[in-house]
Amino acid sequence: MSKKDLYKNTDGEKFIETDKLLIIKNLEVIYKTDKTTVHAVNGIDLELGKGETIGLVGETGAGKTTTALSILRLLPEVTAHTPHGEIYFNGENLIQAPEERMRDIRGDKISMIFQDPMTALNPVYTVGEQIYEALELHAPEHKTKEELNARVDEVLKMVGITPERKNEYPHQFSGGMKQRVVIAMALACEPELLIADEPTTALDVTIQAQVLIMMRELRDRLGTAMIMITHDLGIVAQTCDKVAVMYAGEIIESGTAEDIYNSGKRHPYTEGLFGSIPDLTEDTDRLKPIPGLMPDPTNLPKGCYFSPRCPYATDKCRSEHPPVHVDGDHKIACWLFAEKEE
Amino acid sequence: MWRYVVKRLLLLIPVILGAILIISFVLSLSKGSPAEIILGPGFQQEEYDEYNRELGFSDPFFVRYFRYVGNLVKGDFGTSYYNKTSVWSELKARIPISLRTTFMALALAALVGVPLGVLTAVKQYSMFDTIPTAMAMIFAATPVFWLGMLLMFFFAVKLGWFSVLPVGKFKDLILPTLSLGLPHAARQMRFTRSSMLEAIREDYIRTARAKGCKERTVIWHHAVKNALLPVITVIGNSFGAMFGGTVIIEKLFVVNGIGSLMVKGIGNRDVPIVTGCVVIIALVYSLVTMVVDILYAYIDPRTKARFIK
Numbered sequence: 001m002s003k004k005d006l007y008k009n010t011d012g013e014k015f016i017e018t019d020k021l022l023i024i025k026n027l028e029v030i031y032k033t034d035k036t037t038v039h040a041v042n043g044i045d046l047e048l049g050k051g052e053t054i055g056l057v058g059e060t061g062a063g064k065t066t067t068a069l070s071i072l073r074l075l076p077e078v079t080a081h082t083p084h085g086e087i088y089f090n091g092e093n094l095i096q097a098p099e100e101r102m103r104d105i106r107g108d109k110i111s112m113i114f115q116d117p118m119t120a121l122n123p124v125y126t127v128g129e130q131i132y133e134a135l136e137l138h139a140p141e142h143k144t145k146e147e148l149n150a151r152v153d154e155v156l157k158m159v160g161i162t163p164e165r166k167n168e169y170p171h172q173f174s175g176g177m178k179q180r181v182v183i184a185m186a187l188a189c190e191p192e193l194l195i196a197d198e199p200t201t202a203l204d205v206t207i208q209a210q211v212l213i214m215m216r217e218l219r220d221r222l223g224t225a226m227i228m229i230t231h232d233l234g235i236v237a238q239t240c241d242k243v244a245v246m247y248a249g250e251i252i253e254s255g256t257a258e259d260i261y262n263s264g265k266r267h268p269y270t271e272g273l274f275g276s277i278p279d280l281t282e283d284t285d286r287l288k289p290i291p292g293l294m295p296d297p298t299n300l301p302k303g304c305y306f307s308p309r310c311p312y313a314t315d316k317c318r319s320e321h322p323p324v325h326v327d328g329d330h331k332i333a334c335w336l337f338a339e340k341e342e
Numbered sequence: 343m344w345r346y347v348v349k350r351l352l353l354l355i356p357v358i359l360g361a362i363l364i365i366s367f368v369l370s371l372s373k374g375s376p377a378e379i380i381l382g383p384g385f386q387q388e389e390y391d392e393y394n395r396e397l398g399f400s401d402p403f404f405v406r407y408f409r410y411v412g413n414l415v416k417g418d419f420g421t422s423y424y425n426k427t428s429v430w431s432e433l434k435a436r437i438p439i440s441l442r443t444t445f446m447a448l449a450l451a452a453l454v455g456v457p458l459g460v461l462t463a464v465k466q467y468s469m470f471d472t473i474p475t476a477m478a479m480i481f482a483a484t485p486v487f488w489l490g491m492l493l494m495f496f497f498a499v500k501l502g503w504f505s506v507l508p509v510g511k512f513k514d515l516i517l518p519t520l521s522l523g524l525p526h527a528a529r530q531m532r533f534t535r536s537s538m539l540e541a542i543r544e545d546y547i548r549t550a551r552a553k554g555c556k557e558r559t560v561i562w563h564h565a566v567k568n569a570l571l572p573v574i575t576v577i578g579n580s581f582g583a584m585f586g587g588t589v590i591i592e593k594l595f596v597v598n599g600i601g602s603l604m605v606k607g608i609g610n611r612d613v614p615i616v617t618g619c620v621v622i623i624a625l626v627y628s629l630v631t632m633v634v635d636i637l638y639a640y641i642d643p644r645t646k647a648r649f650i651k
Contacts, residue, residue: 074551078467107554114552119545124567124642134553169643185553 012086014093021193021225022048027085029066036298040066042249053226055236058246059294064229068195072110073102108138111186112195116202117179121170127181128152128166131188138189155184176207190222197229233277245270248295248305255330267332268310312336350632361624362617366407369613375399376423376611397423420614429618440599443518444584450523451530452577459534464561481528487590490521518595522588526580533576541569571642578634586623
């Protein structure tokens with residue numbers, strides 16, 4: 001069995017009929033080394049319609065980036081395996097797609113913006129060359145060099161950079177400007193899905209706002225669906241239609257932004273996340289962080305993964321995995337709500 | 343860019359002057375004057391003084407130094423103490439030989455070492471990594487003279503593919519090139535490998551993959567250009583080491599290069615010959631370093647930005 005085959009599994013179909021842009025079913029990702037097995041993503045389900053934006057929220061190490069990379073199949077080849085799961089993009093199962101097909105999809109149909117713009121650009125090529133490359137890879141054959149170069153100017157203008165700067169190298173740009181270049185590169189081929197992996201974490205706060213507003217505008221103009229990976233609930237509130245909260249490789253709560261922010265029902269972990277945001281209207285001296293740390297992904301606890309930190313945890317939580325409580329679009333994986341139903 | 347080149351060329355002057363100063367000083371400290379060596383044991387004191395005066399060796403150190411530099415500016419490398427020939431005519435005959443051997447060995451080292459380094463990094467932990475890496479360890483650890491002797495033993499003596507005493511045909515260059523080039527190939531391979539391993543883990547490589555680049559483009563277009571920067575320095579150093587420091591190979595394969603001339607000169611206390619060799623080696627080394635720096639600027643825009651304002 002070659003390394004590439006370890007990526008794949010034969011779950012589900014090669015193609016399905018659907019009007020959803022992206023469907024993830026029971027996705028599981030492990031990182032296997034000689035000594036340990038890291039359970040990074042443990043059976044998540046996710047659906048995204050065309051033009052929708054979903055916020056993927058969670059602490060560092062919750063499996064957000066792994067989920068994103070597995071959609072593009074860019075996980076490290078040697079260690080990462082996908083033993084279970086299906087990822088349908090426009091009905092096509094990407095887990096089973098051949099590598100050549102994935103190359104056509106990457107950058108053209110699905111693009112990704114990475115966390116750190118400082119290192120995401122190749123230092124020895126001009127920004128123009130790097131955007132041009134993305135266009136050239138996916139351009140139809142009849143396009144001429146001039147047309148592609150004109151498009152480079154156009155996308156640079158779109159992200160607010162004067163086209164004259166295309167002959168400059170990444171080190172001549174500031175962090176915020178570099179992230180604009182990365183965004184221009186990602187949007188150059190007008191993808192149907194944009195995955196933004198903490199696009200503003202490495203930027204300072206004023207630049208963060210600029211970049212976010214720009215991304216929102218471009219998304220609305222181009223009708224791109226988006227997965228916004230972040231640990232900042234404020235960003236989610238500003239940009240997302242739907243929210244999925246990840247914890248220890250699972251989606252423990254998902255629903256519309258309305259469900260998460262305003263309905264009375266919340267997963268105890270989500271509640272904890274909100275509790276750790278400073279509130280301007282309340283007069284408190286301290287934040288209320290969630291006590292403890294995320295469980296070790298090489299050695300996950302029995303039962304609910306959040307139970308060791310959960311203030312409401314019962315014996316049942318510690319021994320049995322919680323069922324998913326469904327209320328319309330709002331899904332919560334917690335015993336608290338399952339018991340109420342009974 | 344040209345201003346930078348001119349600046350670097352002007353910097354050669356103090357480097358060469360310094361090299362002459364150091365070698366002259368070291369030679370003046372060495373035991374035994376040239377006259378002693380040339381006249382052999384049992385000479386007369388008058389004969390000895392006469393000889394030293396004739397060579398200008400009785401003058402104070404700095405007088406000799408400035409006289410040498412003055413002559414050098416006029417293009418005169420002096421006359422050999424030992425066999426009274428012009429030093430430049432000796433050098434002129436040997437520089438092309440040394441350059442040819444060095445270029446051939448360097449080409450072998452770079453053409454074998456760098457691509458193998460890339461391959462081993464890309465196929466890390468596979469058979470394509472472990473076998474070349476093990477080979478590289480062996481070659482890097484083998485003393486040059488022993489490798490040279492083994493090659494000569496097998497290919498010239500046992501198999502008779504090459505003549506043991508070279509007659510100056512192109513074929514005769516193959517064994518010295520191999521024994522000189524292979525250890526450097528091993529060094530360059532190991533260096534390229536580690537540099538490449540670093541480069542392929544960079545974020546911009548993931549960006550390139552996310553764009554939809556072919557794996558070949560990712561490696562050769564995006565990673566190699568970044569990984570080559572430190573490798574170029576190592577290749578430059580190899581050049582310097584090969585040009586003057588290959589006396590053993592020169593002796594073994596009867597290649598009359600700069601290195602063996604210098605060693606002969608040292609044995610004879612032949613100051614003009616030794617100094618002449620040092621000037622040439624220092625000059626070549628400095629020029630190679632300059633070329634490396636210019637290549638650096640050519641590949642890396644960040645370095646270039648510092649040179650050109």
